[in-house]
Amino acid sequence: MPEIALEMKNITKRFPLVVANDKVSFTVYKGEIHALVGENGAGKSTLMSILYGLYQADSGKIFINGEKVSIANPNVAINLKIGMVHQHFMLVPPLTVTENIILGMEPKKNNIFIDMENATKRVEELSKSMGFKIDSKAKIENISVGIQQRVEIIKVLYRGAEILVMDEPTAVLTPQEVEDLFEILRSLKKQGKTIIFITHKLNEVKALSDRVTVMRRGKVVGVKDTKDTNQEEIASLMVGRKVIFDIEKKPHSPGKTALKVEKLKALSNKGLPAVKNISFEIKEGEILGFAGVEGNGQTELVEVITGLRPASSGKIFLYDHDITNYSPRSIREDKIAHIPEDRKQRGIISNYTVAENLILGSHYRSPFNKGLALNFTAINNHANNLIKDFDIRPSDKDNFLKSLSGGNQQKVIVARELYGEPKLLIAAQPTRGLDVGSIEFVHQQILNERDKGKAILLISADLEEILSLSDRIAVIYEGEIVDVLDPKKTDENEIGLLMTGSTANKKLSKAK
Template sequence: MAYILELKDICKHFGNVLANDHVNLQVEKGTVHSIVGENGAGKTTLMNILYGLYKQTSGEILIDGTKVSIESPSDAIRLGIGMIHQHFKLISAMTVAENVMLGEEPIKGKLFLDLKKINDSTLELSDKYGLAVKPKSMVADISVGIRQRVEILKALYRNANILILDEPTALLTPQESEDLFRIIERLRKDGKTILFISHKLKEIIQISDNITVLRDGKVVDTVKKSKTNEVQLARLMIGRDVFLKPAPKSKKIGEIILKVDNLSAVNEYHHPVLTDISFDVRSGEVLGVAGVDGNGQTELVKALIGLQPVSKGKIKLRDNEITHLSVKKMRSAGIGVIPEDRLQEGLVEDFSVEENLFLGLQRIPPFSNGKIINWNAVHENADSLVKTFDIRTPNITHKARLLSGGNQQKIIVAREIFHAPDTIIAAQPTRGLDIAATDFVHEQLIKQRDSGKAVLLFSLSLDEIMLLSTRIAVIYKGTIVAIVNKDDVTPEDLGLMMLGGSYEHIPA
């Protein structure tokens, strides 16, 4: 069979590191071919070689059976390869159509852009593949999901036949991901070939025809979708069995630690964002908060750590009311938080690993006497946390910015858990992490639960909620619509409630 794309013995050295080790890959025309592997397995390097961003150290690339040399992205584009990067490369002050045309603008006369043609051809392309993009919207005003479609449009406009999507769902909500999969399906039907890079097994199984697994820069195996399953893929990726199975049941559920009573809050425009929220979390349990993104989770997390002003209601930690305290006081009262946006909220990227490992603790012993920092204690703390939590960093003075997402998350988890007080709020703690790192974070949260702490878990992933929770609260439009025991519900029930469907309240 003729392959549209064939890679033969591709090797890529970075100094002494072999990022791709004799990679062989055959891609059939008109298929969705997934490349999966952990972070650092060499997926992105391979795709960058294909797109001309890197040059392979050795090996051949064949397109339609002909050997080609790809020196730059413009070569790749000429050969019909389009890449949709994980982080979009759009100009937000321009319209969608202007972005699509950028660099290849149709000209009217000698001087002027043919704006009508720009808009018309964008619309035409968008309709053809059901992208539902409005050519005249400003990129600044459109959602992440739509921006991604603009990137797809850019590639299509340049006549791409092979589309590389590099972790396209990393930044999308579940709904947006579903939309993306429909678009991919449509592209495939039209004869386009899709290279889909991901480490999320579920979606890979859902959309791929063929799956190639990379580990440590080598191809471990290429399998047909119909002949594999998540467990097998996970084993291939990691090289061992993984934890991603329901956590063992809570051993000992104790007294109420965190109690929220009729909590309400409004945003800066005085619209209610939280309405009469009540729940409690006990020692030794995980309360999962399930909900579709944007239903008040962010505000609830902020309210619980003092960043979101509360208009009504009470927050109690053990017997102390902490409702209107400052962030500093609420946190020192006993709340640890793994924030949902780790780069913005959880870390100071330009601080070193050790500086990040005592962020928020800079005024308490052993790190300081309140005024002067005890750097010896900081070093010791960093050394021990790096070891315990297996944070992969060349040294503790390395900048956090230079670490991978998984290791950055480990810094946050290590800090919050190690010094954790009574309650840990984990907001999207595994977003964007690969399986091994996810596994690690889950394990740590369960460990904390079993040591008698109260864990409040916010996640957009129902799977994660089902895996870890003891009880589950469903949040919808800023209010808790149900609190149920995990064993009493199915994911389908939860899905229904998350969308506002009613469900008989089961007292938990």
């Protein structure tokens, strides 16, 4: 029997509207990588917040190395050698790597001055022991996300952590960076550290973890040895029913050219070139997927096509009709639908009701607007119909959007955008942050539109999504399309390399 590093017994945490943790018992062995999986709202984060002292459990006990502890705040957790790497990094951009790592635990000289020499030495020792190549004097703002994550890991180790909690660490990484991270975690495991790995990506569970705990609706629904289980089993535990993984896709039968983009250029918010000479076409009944690391011009490209950002040069045609630099309203009237990547900021008005959100963009037109006043009969009927068709929950048109789950907010957007038979659908990060059930739903909707003969521009950071949905894949890097691939003849590895600009490697992998 392996030694137990952490045991949480019968943890219950209630919020007024929901029992976030319902008698959750969670055991982690010393030196293992333990995956904690579940849909959004399943209670994983609450459980980890209780472990890290951000919340207090209503009832239940926590044991570290067999000793009962009470964790009142994160400082107690740190003293108990628990470290947490948050999904959103807690780093100060203008400070150097070393300064960030020692922040709050600075070694002192004469009790007054920071002993930078000593600090640098310790940081370098730590990163060396991990096999990291990090310039300890580099500023955080100048290093990549992948390296920043390593800094976070060193920061936790610097504080002497024995139990590391990684909160969805791969969400922001490229496939290569994910591989590197896994190597790091495995070597930490070799050093005897215990790792709790929160995720909802099942392939990662399989690739990395020793054991897995699955949560659903605040309860633990299964604890498995990873080698004795498979993705299908974990997924059905998470969702509570069978999940269809393989997307069934009808054969690709492209029609006329729907969208044509010619030598498009646009600037970023900072005034730097973001879209550099991009040309492509999308035909009816075709999904063109854009793969790329975020921040390589995808956002700007979509904004230019939808009229939210001016093109500095180049042309955009919708069925031979030049729509370059049209206003967002006239582009909508030309039947381009847009599922925006920034759901909370762009896609919804969280203080508007479901009904009000469902008319955004067509609110000024008949039947929703008659003369001067809004036509509430039409608005309410429209809302009730879409709520039923798209199974938006809770099914009350008068709920504020902010009270809906992420998945249901996205359903509202999808319902609104697909209404009125768009000619072109632009879907940017359509399933980001959604749970398995909602992802399935959104994918199905996108494929339905394709099969109805609509042209679809899909942008996603999730390569699996790009590979399974697209008919063609364009890889975008630093504002340019570096290659267009056939999804049947490529894999995550090749795309991943292209995404990071490794064109030399691309030839290698092709030769292979």
